[in-house]
Amino acid sequence: MATGLMGDQVFLDLRVTYVIYPKDGTDMSQTAIIEEKVTAHAVPATVYTSRTETVGINFWLAVLSHASADILAVELAHEISSIYPQLAKDSYNPRYDTIRQATCIDFQDTPEPPDSTIDHLVFVCQEKGKLLQEYKGRYYYDNADPVLGRDIPVYIVDTGATLAHKDFDRIRNQVEWIHVGQDIGGGNANDDSGTDPNPDPNLRYDLGKAHGTGMLSLVTGAQMGVSKGVKPYLVRVPRRAVPSDTNGQFGQPTNEDWLEGISKVNDHLAGKSKETRAILLLAIHIPRSMFMRDGIDKSDGFAARMRFLLKDLVSKGVLPVTGTGNNTQTGTVIDGFPANYGRKDYDPIPEILVVGGVHSTVFALCSQTDFDHGLPHIFAPGAGVKCADGNCAAAITVGLAAYFLRLAQIGHLKIDKSPLGLKNYIISNGLKWSRADHKGRELPAIWNGVRLPEPSPS
Structure with missing residues (x-):
């Protein structure tokens, strides 16, 4: 659960950019579930999907309240690998030939x-x-x-x-x-x-x-x-x-x-x-x-x-x-x-x-x-x-x-x-x-x- 030093409710209502990683970014059914949930909780215009052309989804960025992030962490426990606030700051050894010294x-x-x-x-x-x-x-x-x-x-x-x-x-x-x-x-x-x-x-x-x-x-x-x-x-x-x-x-x-x-x-x-x-x-x-x-x-x-x-x-x-x-x-x-x-x-x-x-x-x-x-x-x-x-x-x-x-x-x-x-x-x-x-x-x-x-x- 997200925690903070300010008043609990004030902190939970605070909105910051979160990073959400899927367990398998190539699983379209999994990523669809995540996308739907994130969009429902986030400020819609702030949702960014790092979507690739060939290897699925890398992650999402979304502005969420800490309370919403805690809810998503529970609701998507089977689909996501990580959710956290974004902060602005062996073995085959073959034998080789060396380079031939015949050339200049x-x-x-x-x-x-x-x-x-x-x-x-x-x-x-x-x-x-x-x-x-x-x-x-x-x-x-x-x-x-x-x-x-x-x-x-x-x-x-x-x-x-x-x-x-x-x-x-x-x-x-x-x-x-x-x-x-x-x-x-x-x-x-x-x-x-x-x-x-x-x-x-x-x-x-x-x-x-x-x-x-x-x-x-x-x-x-x-x-x-x-x-x-x-x-x-x-x-x-x-x-x-x-x-x-x-x-x-x-x-x-x-x-x-x-x-x-x-x-x-x-x-x-x-x-x-x-x-x-x-x-x-x-x-x-x-x-x-x-x-x-x-x-x-x-x-x-x-x-x-x-x-x-x-x-x-x-x-x-x-x-x-x-x-x-x-x-x-x-x-x-x-x-x-x-x-x-x-x-x-x-x-x-x-x-x-x-x-x-x-x-x-x-x-x-x-x-x-x-x-x-x-x-x-x-x-x-x-x-x-x-x-x-x-x-x-x-x-x-x-x-x-x-x-x-x-x-x-x-x-x-x-x-x-x-x-x-x-x-x-x-x-x-x-x-x-x-x-x-x-x-x-x-x-x-x-x-x-x-x-x-x-x-x-x-």
């Missing part, structure tokens, strides 16, 4: 003068036993296809991107936009929803964090990207507020926006596939604690629906990649979404790849870990990356996954091309190797498999 190994230099460093790319190509300094700021890669990750579909559920940036010159015209909801004030924009759409250069305030822009650049930016020519699908969550010097808000989307964004990918991809045909970047970590209401965990509906959507995507040939969260002060337990689906004790989705972060040059741990439950599966640069704050490690690993998948598609890399096969290749003992941090902890991290060419005799 090419490299990308740090620009001179350097307007952006590529330490994270040097990390990606760093061979075990070699020092970063031996690379002289160069990113080495196998150019069997000189356009790394060429045409590999990558879905990025994030805040969109500011495509005018020069790092996107190569892929700007290849981007396709998929929008979630509507921006504050209505409509959508092909921009980064974490920023102010009309910044005043005369005002000194934080314009918000262009998270999606940073993630896209690490996947496939001309200078910053591990891959260089993927096919990007930007699933943009809406701008919920405009950053300003007065309200200090950053257009933060709701948890339901992120879930609906994933379902947009389910709708966009038709048919099943045993081979990987797309990669999904979820550079987010939503702690379970965000679903606590009056000391009760209300995450069941959200967690079950996200699991369903991700399993459906895997069946369609999608490799989902996510991070562990950036807060290293939360102890040694990871309990959030979507990382939980990679936990050994959480009925895991075997295909999901959960990536932790280390500093790109000093290898210091910079993300949450939960080694007792098998997380993360691997590490990648998550700090010392100039272009972005956020789950950089997941984005960098998505770029690497696209690079490997393209080499496999052209027959240059002999691996199991299923989502599980691609994940297992990335985290295989023949590829990953441990960088030790200042505390001596072994942190197994990504490598692109390219061996540093021997210097030419003088």
